[in-house]
Amino acid sequence: MNWKFLALALLAASFIWKVILNIADRRSADNPTPENVKDVYDAEQYAKWRSYHFEKVRFSLISTAASFVLLFCLVLTDAFSAIVAGVTDTYSAAIFVLLLYELSTGILNVPFEWYGTMVIEQKYGFNRTTPGTFVADTIKGLVIGLGVTIGILCLFIAIHLWLGDGVIWLFAIALFAIVMFFSFLYPVFAKIFNKFTPLEDGELKTSLLGLMEKHGYKVRAIKVMDASRRTTKANAYFTGFGKMKTIVLYDTLLKTMTPEEICAVFAHEMGHGLHKDTLKNQIISLAQICIIAVLMWLTVRTVEIYGFFGFAAVNYGFAFVLLTEIELQILSPLMGLVSSAFSRRAEYRADRQAVDEGYADALISGLKKLNRDSLGNLSPSPLLVRLTYSHPTLSQRIDAIRAYQATKTVSA
Numbered sequence: 001m002n003w004k005f006l007a008l009a010l011l012a013a014s015f016i017w018k019v020i021l022n023i024a025d026r027r028s029a030d031n032p033t034p035e036n037v038k039d040v041y042d043a044e045q046y047a048k049w050r051s052y053h054f055e056k057v058r059f060s061l062i063s064t065a066a067s068f069v070l071l072f073c074l075v076l077t078d079a080f081s082a083i084v085a086g087v088t089d090t091y092s093a094a095i096f097v098l099l100l101y102e103l104s105t106g107i108l109n110v111p112f113e114w115y116g117t118m119v120i121e122q123k124y125g126f127n128r129t130t131p132g133t134f135v136a137d138t139i140k141g142l143v144i145g146l147g148v149t150i151g152i153l154c155l156f157i158a159i160h161l162w163l164g165d166g167v168i169w170l171f172a173i174a175l176f177a178i179v180m181f182f183s184f185l186y187p188v189f190a191k192i193f194n195k196f197t198p199l200e201d202g203e204l205k206t207s208l209l210g211l212m213e214k215h216g217y218k219v220r221a222i223k224v225m226d227a228s229r230r231t232t233k234a235n236a237y238f239t240g241f242g243k244m245k246t247i248v249l250y251d252t253l254l255k256t257m258t259p260e261e262i263c264a265v266f267a268h269e270m271g272h273g274l275h276k277d278t279l280k281n282q283i284i285s286l287a288q289i290c291i292i293a294v295l296m297w298l299t300v301r302t303v304e305i306y307g308f309f310g311f312a313a314v315n316y317g318f319a320f321v322l323l324t325e326i327e328l329q330i331l332s333p334l335m336g337l338v339s340s341a342f343s344r345r346a347e348y349r350a351d352r353q354a355v356d357e358g359y360a361d362a363l364i365s366g367l368k369k370l371n372r373d374s375l376g377n378l379s380p381s382p383l384l385v386r387l388t389y390s391h392p393t394l395s396q397r398i399d400a401i402r403a404y405q406a407t408k409t410v411s412a
């Protein structure tokens with residue numbers, strides 16, 4: 001088999017697939033707006049949403065095309081093997097290839113990130129990032145990303161050279177441990193990018209604590225994050241494990257929502273906690289890691305691949321490129337289908353928690369507000385929802401909230 005031809009063909013196929021999704025996304029603007037969300041935008045906001053949507057879709061198509069062209073040329077011209085010609089050390093050869101890959105794609109991305117944030121988001125009034133913050137974020141992100149990837153790749157090489165075919169399970173376990181470690185350390189990493197301050201005492205804090213107490217739910221702290229440094233979009237999330245959990249509210253959320261609506265969003269987040277959704281997500285991510293480990297193992301085991309791309313020996317860095325850019329891309333619709341379905345089910349369940357606490361109306365008005373303030377798509381493509389949406393659409397959520405609320409009034 002000509003592996004190089006296959007790789008180029010699959011790269012092209014995955015690009016075409018992304019274009020198809022992009023077209024589906026673009027076309028969704030012409031879907032009729034569902035009845036229950038017709039009041040989210042007025043005529044002017046609707047026009048603004050359409051123009052934001054088209055601009056984002058066009059931009060994502062251009063950036064996808066640029067990444068594809070770059071990678072296609074690098075693979076076509078054997079650039080990866082060219083830079084390690086004469087390098088015999090397995091680790092150095094892998095790291096050089098990885099550096100070429102990460103730096104070229106990373107640097108290509110910078111002008112696109114800049115345009116997306118500083119031009120498009122700016123134009124629609126979402127951006128609060130200053131050029132200084134943007135540069136600092138980009139450098140921090142690139143350095144952390146490179147450090148983590150090089151570290152994980154070296155770990156894989158060490159285990160593989162040491163144990164040979166025993167590698168998959170050990171690597172999967174080690175990678176899972178690393179992922180857990182980073183999510184445990186997430187609050188520390190988050191501090192590199194944002195400031196966190198405890199929520200001030202007051203009516204809101206009292207109601208939030210009351211909600212938690214009712215369920216014997218414990219968290220370490222309720223923190224407010226200075227999201228407004230970068231964006232006007234609002235959100236809330238939990239981090240940490242067990243009794244070490246912290247609830248993070250975006251300062252933008254506190255500005256735009258009523259206390260009642262914040263309580264509703266909070267009850268939703270608590271619903272995730274009560275249903276152990278984090279734990280379930282960790283199990284899904286362990287399954288994904290096992291798939292990744294098996295693929296990586298198959299890729300380094302198939303020794304004949306590397307000659308087709310000009311390498312004298314197996315190159316672990318190039319195996320990583322094949323894994324991320326081809327194998328995982330081909331699997332991504334399937335993995336997305338499963339993981340997003342799981343995630344959407346968890347979102348419905350968390351919404352029901354907010355209804356149980358008596359916040360059905362506040363949740364709906366809060367969700368509408370979030371959607372309006374972020375110019376969300378009210379009628380997204382059903383294909384994209386199935387494949388990529390971690391949350392059901394606003395209309396689906398409202399239907400589910402009302403239906404659940406109706407069953408409660410009947411039984412009460």
Ligand SMILES: [Zn+2]
Pocket residue numbers: 268269272347350
């Ligand atoms: Zn949620």
